[in-house]
Amino acid sequence: MKEGPLKGVRLTEFTSAWAGPYATCLLGFLGAEIIKVESRVRLDHARTLSFSTGRQFAGPDESEVFDNLNLNKKSVTLNLKEPRAIDLAIKLAGVSDVVMENMRPGVMPRLGLGYEAIRETKPDLIYLSSSACGQKGPEKEYVGYAPTFAAMGGISWITGYEDWPPSNFMGAIDLRSATTAAASILAALVQKQRTGKGQYIDMASQESIAVLIGDVMLDYMMNQRIQTRRGNKDSRIAPHNCYRCSGEDKWISIAVATDREWEGLCRTMDRPDLIRDIRFAAPEERYKYQDELDRIISEWTRDKEGYELMASLQSAGVAAAPTLSSEGLFKDPHIRDRGVFLQVEHPVIGKDWVIAPPWRFSETPAQVNRHSPLLGEHNEYVFGELLGMSSVEIRRLEQEKVIY
Amino acid sequence: MLNPVRKALFSCFGRVHLDSRQHIFLKPGYHFTKITEDKAIPTSKKEDSTKELNERALYGVTVLEYCSMVSGPYCTKIMADLGAGVIKIEPPVDGDPARKMPPFPGDSPHPEKSGLFFYLNTNKQGITLDPETPEGKKIFLELVKTVDILVEDSPPGHMDKMGLGYKDLCTINKGLIVMSITPFGLTGPYRHYKGHALNISHVSGQAYLLPLISPHSDRPPVKAGGHTSDYDPGLVAMVAVLAALYRKGISGRGQHIDMSKQQALISMQRVESVTYANSGIVMTRTGNRTRMPGGILPCKDGHIVVITPEDHQWKALMTLMGNPEWSKEPWCRDMMARSRHAETINKLLTEWTTRHTKEEIFRKGQALSCPISPCQSAEDLINSEQLKTRGFFADVNHPILGPLKMPTSASRLSESPWRFERPAPLLGESNEEIYCERLGYGKEELEILKSKGVI
Structure with a gap:
């Protein structure tokens, strides 16, 4: 099998939930060896609960949520309330290139696992702390999850209908924070490759969202304008909206940027008269009369099938695509062709669908090699092979609830 | 710089x-x-x-x-x-x-x-x-x-x-x-x-x-x-x-x-994307199936968002609200019970949140370690002391x-x-x-x- 680009990199993580684990999962897709430190004392809630389906899991190894966010990893159990567990954690960090944690700011240093402490053992360590609001500042201890990161980062405020409250967000917010963390770790790895030096990275989930609305903030800087929600509409082009199709809760998104696309849309609708309509003759005019256009287009789409509309509009050069649900994604022929859904065989869950890495590398593939680890599945390998402990010693620490 | x-x-x-x-x-x-x-x-x-x-x-x-x-x-x-x-x-x-x-x-x-x-x-x-x-x-x-x-x-x-x-x-x-x-x-x-x-x-x-x-x-x-x-x-x-x-x-x-x-x-959005493939569940924007109490709630001067996946966080929210009588009801006992009654509970939460400002709810809630925050606009972000610091x-x-x-x-x-x-x-x-x-x-x-x- 071909190796991933990060083959040879080892990362130890002290993370839970979604934003931490997916950051290292990405690096695991890319070939890094990821060792997850967790404990029975307080299970990662991704092992116990699905926010998506509302399901609670009876045991720690039954969660498809955890599986999807922790693919390719190894798991060890350490009860960090035990000083001997802390010693082992430091040793483990000492044989790693990278440590990542997403505990509340201050917790890792209190445990003796802060950057400064571990750096004594491993001077060239890369250490990333991911938190809601960052490691310094008046709000550093504030806690959060995806919905609060979204609200604090400004994306809730601008998502939704004009006449509607801001939007709640779920997992995709955590995973944006995770992707930002992975990118930062990679930058540090590249720097270390050149300089031989490690570093500390302080990453805030709030800011990982805020950077995605840079232009919205600049509108305020330039014009003191507070942009708010505008549904599916654009700030400049029209038609640009989502229209009902035949079937239950089926929709199609259509965006028209140029005159040529506008003509393509009119011809597909069999309305050449609209091309000559002076109300819609120029982009600015179409933007001005977009509500009227939306009415005309909705009237046309409502009894048509979304996929047929996509095919006819795309062949006329118009950007159009149906709104897909989780069912729609799973059944879509293009998504199937691209191999987006992958089935892994999990020893407890059985066959489990997960999402493949989002890139195709020509030389060093990003890939899913195995299911997520069972709780403590790799205690023997990590403590025995990597840290040189005897099986007897490992058993003893398990009994004494240090490796636990 | x-x-x-x-x-x-x-x-x-x-x-x-x-x-x-x-x-x-x-x-x-x-x-x-x-x-x-x-x-x-x-x-x-x-x-x-x-x-x-x-x-x-x-x-x-x-x-x-x-x-x-x-x-x-x-x-x-x-x-x-x-x-x-x-x-x-x-x-x-x-x-x-x-x-x-x-x-x-x-x-x-x-x-x-x-x-x-x-x-x-x-x-x-x-x-x-x-x-x-x-x-x-x-x-x-x-x-x-x-x-x-x-x-x-x-x-x-x-x-x-x-x-x-x-x-x-x-x-x-x-x-x-x-x-x-x-x-x-x-x-x-x-x-x-x-x-x-x-x-x-x-x-x-x-x-x-x-x-x-x-x-x-x-x-x-x-x-x-x-x-x-x-x-x-x-x-x-x-x-x-x-x-x-x-x-x-x-x-x-x-x-x-x-x-x-x-x-x-x-x-x-990998977790939500596989719900149909694995469980036959099609999540929708009404959030009916999975709704936990909380989410976006109106307050005196805007909106806040609160999420309490852990019991101690729910308790913190109740402490913030002065432990109202209804919070002692059986349908508030654990997360599953609360999720089943999310709509009722959200009405009760809203009654309280609409009487308070987002700043007040935010600061006091966070002081109790409750995951709660205001919905911030670009202006709020630019004026944020946290971001400035x-x-x-x-x-x-x-x-x-x-x-x-x-x-x-x-x-x-x-x-x-x-x-x-x-x-x-x-x-x-x-x-x-x-x-x-x-x-x-x-x-x-x-x-x-x-x-x-x-x-």
């Missing part, structure tokens, strides 16, 4: 080209060793440049950007912020279409005043070039020879047709990394389909669940706000590019990476826009702090720097190329 001397120079002359900085951008090729021994650096500047070397994660990395609008430029923007030398190629005359995109000061469009363009292209150099002309193609190839990375967003097959596909380029630069960002990827039945951020947001499944929570599904799903569905793929692409760069540091070899924007967005905004200067505050980065790298190196390029601003100084063209040749529409 600029040091005081540079800051002063910027404000005096608008644009200043400092030798040490130019060196960073002109350094051809990515050499992760030996840079300190480079003979080209005069001794007096050697110390400075060694310092710069150590302070920039992507020092010496050179990137060619052949992209427009948001995704590709955002991908290379993050690299430029980390110290890579990014050369942005724009079409002659009109430039990147992002130049026509708001915000503009006073809402007056001007090709050098787009806030979107400014944000996405700060710290880059900019040249104009039409690689579809024979001479343009030749120059493009010359440039490719000198860089580590090419990020491009042409429609699938277009680069190959021009003779600039990965297969052509890797023969002249075997270490080259090419990232192709397209709406649907380079393969598959929809590969030639067009997709704006609106379409990608809808066809990736993200829009289907928004706006959450909607009491009914009569109204259409909505896209994520602003340009976020275009920023996201840029970020996801950047992860792959850096991984390939790391690999190149070991093997010396480059490669081609195919990334679809659709897949980038699906991957960021963290140095999230930087004061920068642009020759035409003047002084501005801009957001920097979500990560504070101790050895590679965010730095303002140069404002977003004016159209063709770096033509002389790149064509004459880097590739050795004469100024007269430049004039001829310009008159022919090549640059």
Whole structure:
């Protein structure tokens, strides 16, 4: 099998939930060896609960949520309330290139696992702390999850209908924070490759969202304008909206940027008269009369099938695509062709669908090699092979609830 | 952040080209060793440049950007912020279409005043070039020879047709990394389909669940706000590019990476995306099945959001509300019970939240370790003490826009702090720097190329 680009990199993580684990999962897709430190004392809630389906899991190894966010990893159990567990954690960090944690700011240093402490053992360590609001500042201890990161980062405020409250967000917010963390770790790895030096990275989930609305903030800087929600509409082009199709809760998104696309849309609708309509003759005019256009287009789409509309509009050069649900994604022929859904065989869950890495590398593939680890599945390998402990010693620490 | 001397120079002359900085951008090729021994650096500047070397994660990395609008430029923007030398190629005359995109000061469009363009292209150099002309193609190839990375967003097959596909380029630069960002990827039945951020947001499944929570599904799903569905793929692409760069540091070899924007967005909603495949569940924007009490709630002066997946967090919320009588009812006992009665509970929560301000709820709730926060607007973010303390905004200067505050980065790298190196390029601003100084063209040749529409 071909190796991933990060083959040879080892990362130890002290993370839970979604934003931490997916950051290292990405690096695991890319070939890094990821060792997850967790404990029975307080299970990662991704092992116990699905926010998506509302399901609670009876045991720690039954969660498809955890599986999807922790693919390719190894798991060890350490009860960090035990000083001997802390010693082992430091040793483990000492044989790693990278440590990542997403505990509340201050917790890792209190445990003796802060950057400064571990750096004594491993001077060239890369250490990333991911938190809601960052490691310094008046709000550093504030806690959060995806919905609060979204609200604090400004994306809730601008998502939704004009006449509607801001939007709640779920997992995709955590995973944006995770992707930002992975990118930062990679930058540090590249720097270390050149300089031989490690570093500390302080990453805030709030800011990982805020950077995605840079232009919205600049509108305020330039014009003191507070942009708010505008549904599916654009700030400049029209038609640009989502229209009902035949079937239950089926929709199609259509965006028209140029005159040529506008003509393509009119011809597909069999309305050449609209091309000559002076109300819609120029982009600015179409933007001005977009509500009227939306009415005309909705009237046309409502009894048509979304996929047929996509095919006819795309062949006329118009950007159009149906709104897909989780069912729609799973059944879509293009998504199937691209191999987006992958089935892994999990020893407890059985066959489990997960999402493949989002890139195709020509030389060093990003890939899913195995299911997520069972709780403590790799205690023997990590403590025995990597840290040189005897099986007897490992058993003893398990009994004494240090490796636990 | 600029040091005081540079800051002063910027404000005096608008644009200043400092030798040490130019060196960073002109350094051809990515050499992760030996840079300190480079003979080209005069001794007096050697110390400075060694310092710069150590302070920039992507020092010496050179990137060619052949992209427009948001995704590709955002991908290379993050690299430029980390110290890579990014050369942005724009079409002659009109430039990147992002130049026509708001915000503009006073809402007056001007090709050098787009806030979107400014944000996405700060710290880059900019040249104009039409690689579809024979001479343009030749120059493009010359440039490719000198860089580590090419990020491009042409429609699938277009680069190959021009003779600039990965297969052509890797023969002249075997270490080259090419990232192709397209709406649907380079393969598959929809590969030639067009997709704006609106379409990608809808066809990736993200829009289907928004706006959450909607009491009914009569109204259409909505896209994520602003340009976020275009920023996201840029970020996801950047992860792959850096991984390939790391690999190149070991093997010396480059490669081609195919990334679809659709897949980038699906991957960021991976947990929700598999619910049908694994459990036959189709989540909707009404959130009926999974609703936990809380979510977005109105308050006296706006909205707050609260989420309490752990019992102690729910208890903190109740403490904040003065432990109302109803909280002792059996349907508040545990999370499952509360989820079944989410609607009733939310009415009771709302009665309380509407009587308090968001600031009050936020501060007091967080003091009790309850995950709660206000829905913040751009104005709130800009005035946030937290963001100010963290140095999230930087004061920068642009020759035409003047002084501005801009957001920097979500990560504070101790050895590679965010730095303002140069404002977003004016159209063709770096033509002389790149064509004459880097590739050795004469100024007269430049004039001829310009008159022919090549640059």
